[in-house]
Amino acid sequence: MINNKGKRKRYEAQNQKSAYLFILPSMVVLSVFVFIPLIASFVISITDMNIFMKDVQFVGTANFTKLFADKRVTNATFNSLYFTILEVPLQIGLALLLTVCLAKNNKYSKLLRSIYYLPFVCSMTAIGIVWSMLLDPNMGLVAYWLKQAGIDTIAFLKDPDFAMPTVIVVTAWKGFGYTLTLLAAAVLNISQSLYEAAEMDGAGSFHKFIHITIPGIWPTISFCIVTSTISAMQMFDQAYVMTQGGPLNRTETVVQYIYDRGFQTAPYDLGYASAISVYLFVIVAVITFVLRKFILSRGEDADV
Amino acid sequence: MRKKLMSILLGAAMCMSLLAGCGNSAGNSQTTDAGSTADSTAQTEGTQPDASDETGDTAEAQDAASSGEKITLQFWNVFTGSDGDILRGIVDNYNKTNTDNIEIQMDIMPNDQLQQKLPAAIATGTAPDFVLFGVENLAPYVSNDSLEDISDFWEVTGVDKSNILENVLELSHVDGKLYGTPMQYNVSYLYWNKDLFEAAGLDPEKAPATLEELAEYAEKLTDPSKNQYGLALPTSVTYMQFLWANGGDADDPATNTNLLDSEENLATLTWLQDLMVNKKVSPENITGPEADTMLQAGQIAMYMSGPWQINGLREQGINFGIAPCVAGSAGAFSPAGGCSYVIPKGTEESHRLAAYKFMQYWLTDDILKEWSQKNGFPVWSKTLMEDPEIQNDEVLNSISKATEIGRSYNLGYSLASQIDNDVMIPMFEKVMTGAATPEDALKEASEAMDKVLAQ
Numbered sequence: 046m047i048n049n050k051g052k053r054k055r056y057e058a059q060n061q062k063s064a065y066l067f068i069l070p071s072m073v074v075l076s077v078f079v080f081i082p083l084i085a086s087f088v089i090s091i092t093d094m095n096i097f098m099k100d101v102q103f104v105g106t107a108n109f110t111k112l113f114a115d116k117r118v119t120n121a122t123f124n125s126l127y128f129t130i131l132e133v134p135l136q137i138g139l140a141l142l143l144t145v146c147l148a149k150n151n152k153y154s155k156l157l158r159s160i161y162y163l164p165f166v167c168s169m170t171a172i173g174i175v176w177s178m179l180l181d182p183n184m185g186l187v188a189y190w191l192k193q194a195g196i197d198t199i200a201f202l203k204d205p206d207f208a209m210p211t212v213i214v215v216t217a218w219k220g221f222g223y224t225l226t227l228l229a230a231a232v233l234n235i236s237q238s239l240y241e242a243a244e245m246d247g248a249g250s251f252h253k254f255i256h257i258t259i260p261g262i263w264p265t266i267s268f269c270i271v272t273s274t275i276s277a278m279q280m281f282d283q284a285y286v287m288t289q290g291g292p293l294n295r296t297e298t299v300v301q302y303i304y305d306r307g308f309q310t311a312p313y314d315l316g317y318a319s320a321i322s323v324y325l326f327v328i329v330a331v332i333t334f335v336l337r338k339f340i341l342s343r344g345e346d347a348d349v
Numbered sequence: 350m351r352k353k354l355m356s357i358l359l360g361a362a363m364c365m366s367l368l369a370g371c372g373n374s375a376g377n378s379q380t381t382d383a384g385s386t387a388d389s390t391a392q393t394e395g396t397q398p399d400a401s402d403e404t405g406d407t408a409e410a411q412d413a414a415s416s417g418e419k420i421t422l423q424f425w426n427v428f429t430g431s432d433g434d435i436l437r438g439i440v441d442n443y444n445k446t447n448t449d450n451i452e453i454q455m456d457i458m459p460n461d462q463l464q465q466k467l468p469a470a471i472a473t474g475t476a477p478d479f480v481l482f483g484v485e486n487l488a489p490y491v492s493n494d495s496l497e498d499i500s501d502f503w504e505v506t507g508v509d510k511s512n513i514l515e516n517v518l519e520l521s522h523v524d525g526k527l528y529g530t531p532m533q534y535n536v537s538y539l540y541w542n543k544d545l546f547e548a549a550g551l552d553p554e555k556a557p558a559t560l561e562e563l564a565e566y567a568e569k570l571t572d573p574s575k576n577q578y579g580l581a582l583p584t585s586v587t588y589m590q591f592l593w594a595n596g597g598d599a600d601d602p603a604t605n606t607n608l609l610d611s612e613e614n615l616a617t618l619t620w621l622q623d624l625m626v627n628k629k630v631s632p633e634n635i636t637g638p639e640a641d642t643m644l645q646a647g648q649i650a651m652y653m654s655g656p657w658q659i660n661g662l663r664e665q666g667i668n669f670g671i672a673p674c675v676a677g678s679a680g681a682f683s684p685a686g687g688c689s690y691v692i693p694k695g696t697e698e699s700h701r702l703a704a705y706k707f708m709q710y711w712l713t714d715d716i717l718k719e720w721s722q723k724n725g726f727p728v729w730s731k732t733l734m735e736d737p738e739i740q741n742d743e744v745l746n747s748i749s750k751a752t753e754i755g756r757s758y759n760l761g762y763s764l765a766s767q768i769d770n771d772v773m774i775p776m777f778e779k780v781m782t783g784a785a786t787p788e789d790a791l792k793e794a795s796e797a798m799d800k801v802l803a804q
Contacts, residue, residue, distance in 0.1 A: 095468075293779065308464070309770070310766050
C-alpha cells in the first residue's frame with residue numbers, strides 16, 4: 046500500500062517535471078518581456094533615475110506625490126477613460142449589429158466578414174497616417190468633398206473638440222472586424238434547435254436575438270469587452286501618429302504622457318515615467334477585476 | 350479633375366512628411382532643430398545607398414594605401430533627409446581618400462530614436478565612437494557626464510579656432526568647456542513666396558520688415574476660398590523671435606530667473622492671438638512638416654523656418670525669397686541652432702583621435718563650402734567668407750544677412766527641453782488657438798516656469 050502510494054507520487058512528480066519543461070519556453074519569453082520589466086518598473090518608480098542611469102537615488106514615494114499633483118496626469122487619465130468609455134461600446138455595438146446580419150455561412154457574409162477584418166490586420170501607424178491624410182482640413186480628400194458638398198469643413202484631428210471623437214471612430218473602425226469575427230463564430234455555434242423551439246413558442250426575430258443569441262454568445266462578448274477595455278486603456282499609437290497628443294493635449298493618453306516623460310522631454314525622468322506606469326497598471330488592474338467579476342457573474346447567470 | 354489629382358498628390362506628400370514626422374517629436378519643438386532639418390527634407394528619403402554597400406571596396410583601397418592598423422569608427426547621426434545623402438557622400442569620400450586607414454561606418458536614425466538609444470548605449474559601454482546631433486542636446490548629456498571633454502582638440506589637430514565665428518563656436522561649449530566641433534549653424538529665416546505676393550498686389554521683392562508689416566501682409570495674402578494662407582504658424586513650436594522683437598524673453602539661463610511675466614510679452618501674445626484667431630492668417634493647428642508641405646505647394650505665402658527649406662522649395666520650383674525675421678520695438682532677433690560632432694564618454698583614445706581627424710577634415714574650407722552651397726547653410730569660416738564663389742552665391746548672400754540676428758535661446762541650458770515642452774509650447778498653443786486669453790496663458794506659463802526652474 047505504502048509502496049504503491051510512493052510510486053504514484055513519484056510518477057506524479059515526474060509528470061509535473063515534464064509539464065514545467067513544456068511551459069519553460071513561454072515562461073522565459075514572458076519573464077523577459079513581462080515579469081522582469083513589470084518588477085523593474087515598480088523598482089524604478091521609487092527611485093530618481095533618468096535615461097543616463099547615473100546617480101540613481103532612492104526617493105520613496107516622491108514620484109507618486111508628484112504624480113497626484115500633476116494636472117497633465119489628471120488630463121491624460123481623463124482622456125484615456127473618455128476614449129475607453131466611448132470606443133469599447135462603439136466597437137462592440139457595431140460588431141454585434143453586423144453579427145446579426147452576417148452570422149450566416151453563405152458566400153456573401155463570408156466575403157463581407159473578411160473585408161471588415163482587413164483593417165484589423167493593418168498596422169495602426171499606416172491606418173493613422175492614411176486617415177490623418179484623408180481628414181486633413183487643408184489637403185485632405187474628405188475636406189475637399191465636404192467643401193464640394195457645400196458643408197463647412199470640420200477640422201477633425203485639428204479641432205480640440207473633434208480630435209478625440211475622430212480618433213475613437215478610427216480605432217473602432219479598425220477593431221470591429223476582429224470582434225465581428227469572434228462573435229459570428231460564437232453565433233454559428235449556437236444550436237439551431239434552440240431557435241426552432243423558440244419559433245414554435247412564437248418568438249419573433251428580436252426576441253430570438255435577445256433571449257437566445259445574446260446569452261449564447263455572452264462569454265465571447267465578455268471576453269471582447271475585457272480585452273478591448275484593456276487595450277483601450279493602453280491606447281498610444283493612434284494618437285501618437287494622428288495627433289501627437291494635441292491639440293491642447295486633448296488626445297494625450299496616459300501611455301503617451303509616460304512616453305513623453307521618459308523619452309521625449311529632458312531630463313528623461315524614467316523614475317517619474319515608471320511611477321505613472323505603475324499608476325496605470327493599478328487602474329487597469331482594478332477595471333479588469335471589476336469587469337470580470339461583473340461580467341463573468343452575469344455570464345454564469347446566463348448559462349443557468 | 351486637376352484639383353482632385355492635386356489633392357491626392359498633396360496627400361501623398363503629406364504622408365511622406367508625416368512618416369518623417371512620427372520619427373521626430375522632440376525635434377518639432379524648435380524651428381532651429383536638427384530633427385526638423387532631417388524632417389523637412391525627408392521626401393527624398395529611401396534613395397540613399399546602404400552604408401554596408403559602400404564599405405567593401407573602400408576597405409580594400411585603404412589596405413593598399415596604408416600599412417597602419419585599421420580603425421573603424423561607428424558614427425551615428427540624425428540626418429534622415431536629403432542632406433543625409435550629401436553627408437554620406439562626404440563621409441564615403443573621406444573613407445576612400447584618407448591616409449590614416451580610418452573607416453567610418455555611418456548609422457542614420459531619426460532624432461528621437463537617437464535620443465532614446467544613445468544614453469543607454471553610453472551607460473552600457475556600447476556607444477558609437479562619435480555622434481552628430483543638434484546642439485540643444487548637449488547640455489543634458491554634459492550634466493550627466495556622458496560626453497568627452499574635447500578641449501584639447503585645437504592643440505591636437507592644429508586647427509585654427511580663431512577662423513571660426515565666435516558665436517558658432519560658443520554653441521559647442523558647455524560651462525566654458527568644448528564638447529563638440531561645429532558642423533553647421535543656422536537661424537530661422539522668413540521665407541516668402543514672390544508669386545503670391547505679386548498676385549496680392551504686394552511688391553514681390555520686398556519682404557515685411559516689422560511685426561506690423563508682417564501682420565498687414567499676412568492678412569492681404571490670406572484667401573480662404575483658394576485655401577491660401579498668408580503666414581504659416583505651426584503649433585508645437587516656440588516663437589521666441591516675436592517675444593524678443595518686442596523686448597520680452599522667456600528666462601535667463603545664467604541666473605535661473607523667470608522673465609515671462611512682462612508687459613512686453615503680453616503685448617506680443619495679444620498681437621499673436623489677434624493674428625491667428627481673428628485674422629486667421631494661418632491654417633489652424635498644423636505641424637511643422639505640414640507647413641513645410643503647404644509652403645512647397647504654394648498654399649502659404651510666408652513662413653519662418655531654417656535653411657533646410659531651401660532644397661525643397663527649389664525642387665518644387667517655388668519663386669521664393671529669404672529675409673531676416675521681422676523686427677519689433679526692440680529690434681529683430683532669430684533663434685540660433687546648429688549641429689555639432691560630439692564624442693560619447695568612454696570612447697577609447699585611438700578612436701577618439703581618429704574621430705578628431707574626421708572633425709578636422711570637416712572643418713576644412715572645401716568641405717564647409719560644399720556643405721553650404723549644396724544645402725544653403727550659412728558660412729561661418731572666416732577664410733571661406735572671403736571666397737568669391739561664396740560671396741556671389743545669391744541664396745548664401747541673403748542668408749548671411751538673415752543670420753546676423755541669431756540669438757541663443759536656452760542653448761547649453763539643461764532645462765531647455767523641459768521649458769519648451771512644459772511651458773512655452775503649451776503657452777503659444779493656448780494663445781494661438783484662442784483656448785485662453787493672453788493674460789491667463791501668460792500667467793499659467795509663468796507659474797509652470799517657476800516650477801521647472803525650481804528643480
